[in-house]
Amino acid sequence: MNSYINLSSVLPLVAVLVLTFSLYKYLVENFDYWEKRQIKFLKPVPFFGNFSKAFLQQKGIGFLLAEFYNQVQERFFGIFVLSEPVLVIRDPELIKQVLIKDFQHFADRSNLEDESIDNISADFLFFSKYKKWKILRSKQSPIFSSGKLRCMFLKMETVVKDMEFYINSKMSTNLCNLDVKELCNRYSTDVLALCIFGMKGASFENGHSKFYDIEKRIFGFSLLNDFRLFGHTTAKSFIKLTRLKLLDSTVMKFLRQTIGSQIEKREQNHLENNDFLDILVELKRMGNVRGLMFDQDRVVALSGQFIVAGYETVSTTLCFALYELSLNQEAQQKLRDELRDAVTEENGLDYETIHKLPYLDQVVKETLRKYPVLPYLDRCCTKEYRIPGSDLVLQPGSIIYIPMFGLHYDKNYFPDPNKFIPERFSEENKSSFPASAYVPFGIGPRVCIGERFALNATKLAIAQLLLDYHLEKCNETPIHVEFKARGITLMPTKKLIINFTKISQAAY
Template identity: 30%
Template sequence: MEFLQRLLCTALSVASIFYFIVKTSLSHWKRRGILHEKPKFLVGNLRGVGTKRHISAVLEQIYEKYKGQAPFIGCYAYLKPMVLVLDLELVRNVLVTHSDNFRERGVFGNAPHDPLSANLLQQDGAAWHRLSIAVCPTFEEERISQMLPTLERVAATMHRSLTQSQPPNAVPIDKLVDCYNIDVISTLAFGISGETLLNTDTEFRRMARSYLKDFNMFRLYFLMYFPNLARLLRYKNYEQAATHYFLKLVRQKLFEQEWSRIDNRNSFFQMFAELKRHRDPERRLSDEEIAAQAFSFILMGLETCNSAMTFCLYELALQPDLQRLVREEIRGVCRQNENGMDNARLKQMRLLKQCLHETLRKHTPYAFLLRNTNEDYEVPNSVFMLCTDNHLVIPVAAIHRDPELYPEPNKFDPERFNKENVKRRHPMAFLPFGVGRRYCLAQKFAEMQMLVGLASLLRDFSFSPCPETPIPLVYDNTRLVLAPKGQLKLAVQHV
């Protein structure tokens, strides 16, 4: 009996301490006197995220509720206090004007035990600065334009695979563009011939689709809230089999290139390989670092490009007149350059690019950007201050769907991105790739990759809804990157 009483007292004590910790954590913004969204016990403001709601919808709801009341508000990711930035001028200060105060993303990385995390996205501080200096020249526009012929070859294979199947029936568009983007990445980032469009069950595709351990918001929260503990426990983001595969692949290709001495700078992998032999030790990359930079194309580019291309084709399928105008533009540009596409011709596809940008606005792949404050920061023209180590969330998807910036935000209207309309909007009103010192270095390449793929498909094929096409569209709430729930099928016909 005495044992039971002690056990009960211990349980009550533990529960009381736990309750006190939770309530203290969830009263952070109230104690500071900061306007905030009232949190729910344990889950903060993430109730239903990953099951009933997508993170995009949650951030949009909070943004619309508090926009205009303050430059930022407080919110909670489970027990973690976060700053939700609402004002576009503050967004510009954080990302551009005063970016020195917000140098870090705060994304978990553990390079010593998880070598693929030694990429630019997951590095901060001195490690990021060194990598950035070494890798930035790789993404210069002149170098990227040299890869256009390779993109055309991969796109031609996609075109051929679709022609051979000659389907008047439903085609899983998301799978088609996934194979295209995987072949682009395998060819240009890893230096191996892409075969996924001809054989969807390649080892590269299996690893590119299974590298990440089961994702959930709680794991993301744990890594953000307790990064040092996670490193002490040697936590790894990526599956061991995938890590071993990509490291082995890169080492093998580096060995082959070392002996062949090919001086052909038409792929990212070849330019990364040059950094292994760089004369400056600070800019020299190890095999593991090269593998991590190549892997970053899968980590940051694969799902993003899949999402944008899939949704763009979906939207054009619902607007056949707009699709016809895009096709006429593509064919007109192609007739002017029968020997193949070049950068100048690609830029002439203005309507196609507007459609792509409107897709990135309406169906923003990543709902938010993350930044950390390095030191106390007084918000200009206000009485507010952001404290050191505040975690900032910039709700990109919510900004993209703000009716004051984009009237009728649920409407797909590429004219929002003609030159005149773009000039009239705040420069921070469109942020699919971020801006400032931590923007996506591969932005120009990603756009070129998607435009070439879309142009190849839309030039000779028409897309339309079929009985299996979801109308209205339903998103997959379990994924961080915005994606359709289940396969997205469209009817495809050669025209």
């Protein structure tokens, strides 16, 4: 009897030990992957691989990859995301080879969506497999033609006017201190609402803005949101386990209702508005396109991707450009002088004029260097590939990362990388670094489709604000920005509050 009791009490413990050992073996069995291939790698830890600081929210992914980048002085090296081996590429020439010349070997991203888990985000260009991506991109490209962008530029101008009205409403004796991140979030929301849905976002109006609330719901910092964004972009095994969708039910309900009602209105009244919704109406009318059915869910997905991708691209870039200009008065005045000269010569600030301003372009490029919207680029090997100049052969399914922060802060390419120096990108200086060391929107066939749209929205806002306001740091302005160690996007730990003074009151 005693033997039976002793055995029965021990069995659960044995089962736990066996299960623990099996789990441990599963989590570490791949950790010799790079060693077998004689590739330099960073030593992983069970479960987390090399990403424990990211999972435990001790360091943002971009900064963690930059830390790895600086630890290993090789063309490429190995890391582990959970138990998944990932090749990190440091060499700009190899980056160009992989993303452009040998694109057919790396036609997919590593973070492809599983349609059985999330059929909506699986239709985002960012998450689509190559065959589907080709069809989706070809059908969305017309909205980003020069003619369409010129029409959307006029819509953006109305949002800039709303933003300036909002700024003026906050002023006392022609000046005010504003949280520039919140200001730019509102601007980005309203630009997207008008140019995608053909609707007024109303983020600058008093009261309730549904569009602004939805953007905050998608990108607001919460533990669940952190898991959503991190899982869908970096840790697919976590999404397979939890089956978390990228966009929650509230966001999806809003998109379905908004898109449905707007498309119905366009169809009934035969309206065209030179916005993204025109494309959606046409695709829905066509139905089946090269084997892809453009039903209600797919149309919702196509609009949702720009709500997700466009929001942070515009708001983050604009925010940090204004912040840096408030700290760098010489650069601010140089840009204002360029803008004033252009307005005088061209009799205004229109679409063509914005694209003729070299220093404005340099300011935006330097902002994107210091504050890239994405922490890294990723690709998945789709055909066997030998890394040039090495014996390493990547098999289909192998993942590569290109660390944006590591490249953009490499002193070999960008001396004094922590300084804001727009002149790095002047005609005389831009040949001083490899073109593929600067990749804020990616390069190659899978470059961001909305790059020109985002740059237009950002440049227009900077230009008009600098013509009408003097920007300056105040007592609440942080001189060095620190970022929250969570999420995918850059979020300052402190508010970026700067002073706006009406230009007629500013002292130079």
